[in-house]
Amino acid sequence: MVDEGVSAESKDNMTSRLTYVGKLILAPMVRVGTLPMRLLALDYGADIVYCEELIDHKLLRSTRVENEVLGTVDFVLDDGTIVFRTCEKEKDTVVLQMGTSDPQRALEVAKLVENDVAGIDVNMGCPKDYSCKGGMGAALLTQPEKVKQILTTLVQGCCKPVTCKMRLLPKMEDTIDLVKIMESTGVSAIGVHGRKKEERPRHDVNCDAIKLISKSVSVPVIANGGSSQIIKTFEDIEEFRNLSGASSVMVAREAQWNPSIFRREGKLPINNVIKDYLKYAVDYDNQFSNSKYCLQQLMVGRSLEPEAKALLKAKTLRELCEVWSMEVYFDSVIAARQKAEDLRKQRVEAVKKRKLDDGSTLYTIEIRYNKKNFSPMTTPKLILGEWCRDNLLDPPVYSMEEHTVHRLYQATVNVDKDYFSSSCWEKSKRAAEHNAAIVCLRIKSVYDGLLEHEHSKKNAREEKRMTEKTNKQTTKTRWEHTECKPGGPFR
Structure with a gap:
């Protein structure tokens, strides 16, 4: 059943945001498809990015947390382990791939994350034992009824486009029958890895099979499995699409080794890519072990280079940065993050919240704008206006309350359906508006122009x-x- 809180019209509008025709896609890859690599692929030209496969049980044990300091949304276990981290920059392009064998668990996961991702994908192609033994991944290929139940439940109950990724069955006619069942559920696309369950990258990818599947269904087909054998440069991606007759192409290993494969201008030197990766790893506090693993993938074939040897010895994220002379960047980000965290703690202690009749929230802090303590280059009002524009929000709307006896003013600013105000009264309307702007910026964890301590x-x-x-x-x-x-x- 479709969620009662989502109208059919609203559902159509939301699902139309992400399409799968003519797209360059970062494939889901275990340990590689974390936030820094996804953002890097988007920077280099990918249209859609899949996260690594996440198991339904694990996601359902997690809690959604808005990380104000990093500007991320985290799904966190009780022990602090981050299962999935995403951010606004990829919100309209990231697809969460789940490992599942149960329709209702799959729907629970989709409802948990649907406001933070652009699409939901079900893994029906992973040949690894840990996935298949749980009835997930490629194990689903021989259970057409369960495939139908899972996909139908997701399509009808989730407000985001649903896809699935599969491998070839031993017989082509069985493969065609299965993809027709998938199509009948209303999925938005079907990803096809052109190999059978038991085949590995050393085996040739079957472009003819993908082409036959593409001709058999009306939904977009995403071709996968062309790395190395066909795809080595950006131009090869289009060749793979033509050979397979698919609507879009999903790249895995070539992107794992150098995500600038998505650049139309050609791949970048690997050290440039690594520095770009490290910036995101530092910016989003990526787990050290995961960052090290991803860097090792980027250094494949370069084991004799000095950086590769230093990489193996690194034991912290800062030491990884030192290998590529980025320790200054690391230190500056950490210092800024500590400052933001200190401001957040001060704000949490001092902020007062009140629910209004229209469902919005009024945030109040006792704070006063002192011109000499703020940057002379800008003002809190200007910063807030630019932030709203950059985040595609309506301009801030200020309202003024006047104390008629003492001729003092107190301003409130409306931003993104909530209200922000300082409890301090001012002699001028301009200062009162700056007060309100500062409150909003600090609640949003945005730098307000205050000079260094x-x-x-x-x-x-x-x-x-x-x-x-x-x-x-x-x-x-x-x-x-x-x-x-x-x-x-x-x-």
């Missing part, structure tokens, strides 16, 4: 020094105008 302390020290100097001058002047001076009554 040490600079602020310097201003405070300078202000104190000038105050003491003024007090001394005042005292001296008063002394000179009294009779308490040499020769006076108190000599």
Whole structure:
């Protein structure tokens, strides 16, 4: 059944966001398809990126957490293990691939993540024992009724496009029968790895089989399995698509070794790619062991190079950065992250939240804009306006409350359906609006223009020094105008 909270019209609008015709796709790869590699593939030209296969049981044990400091959405286990991490940059292009053998568990996973991903995929092609023994992956290829149940349940109950990825069956007629069953469920596309369950990369990919499947169904077919044998350059991706007659192409191993395979201008030198990867690994606090593994894949065939030997010895993410002379970048990001975390803790302690009648939230912090403590190049209002524009949000809308007796002002700003205000009153409307903008920026974990802490302390020290100097001058002047001076009554 379709979720009652999602109308048919709304469902059509949401599922139309991601299509699978004429696309370059990063394939789901165990340990490789984590956030840094997905973002890197998008930067280099991929249209859609699949995460690594995630098992339904594990996802259902996780809790969705909005990580304000990193700007990510994390699905986290009780012990702190991050099962899946994503961010706004890939929201309209990332597909979550799940390993499942049960329709209802599959739907629970889809409902858990559907607001944070662009599509849902069911793995029906993994030949590994850990997947097949659980009735998942390629084990589903011989269970057409279960395939139909899982896909039908997902298509009818999820508001995002549903796809599946399969391998070839021993007999071509059985393969065609199965893909027709898949098509009948309403899936948006079918990914086909052109090899049988027992075949490995050393075996030739069967382009003719993929072509026959493409002609047998009306939904887009995504060709997979062409790395090395056919795909070695960007131009080869199109050749593989033509040979297989598919709508789109999914690249695995060639992208694992160098994700700039998606660049129309040609692949980049591997050290450039590694530096780009490390930036994302640092920016999104990627797990050290996973980052090291991905770098080892990028260094395949280069084991004698000095960087490869240093890579093996690295024991922290910073040491990985040192290998490619990026430790300064690492240190600057960590320092900025610590500052953001400190601000977040201060905000959490001080923020007051109130639900309004329309379902929105009013956030209030006791905070005041002091011009000398903020960057002279910009203002909180300008920063907030630019942030809204960059995130495709409506411009901030300010409203003003006036204290008629004392002629003081307090502003509230409406951003993304919520309201933000400072509890401080100001003498000018402009300062009141800056107060509200600062509250919004800090709630959103966006830099508001406040100068570095040490600079602020310097201003405070300078202000104190000038105050003491003024007090001394005042005292001296008063002394000179009294009779308490040499020769006076108190000599």
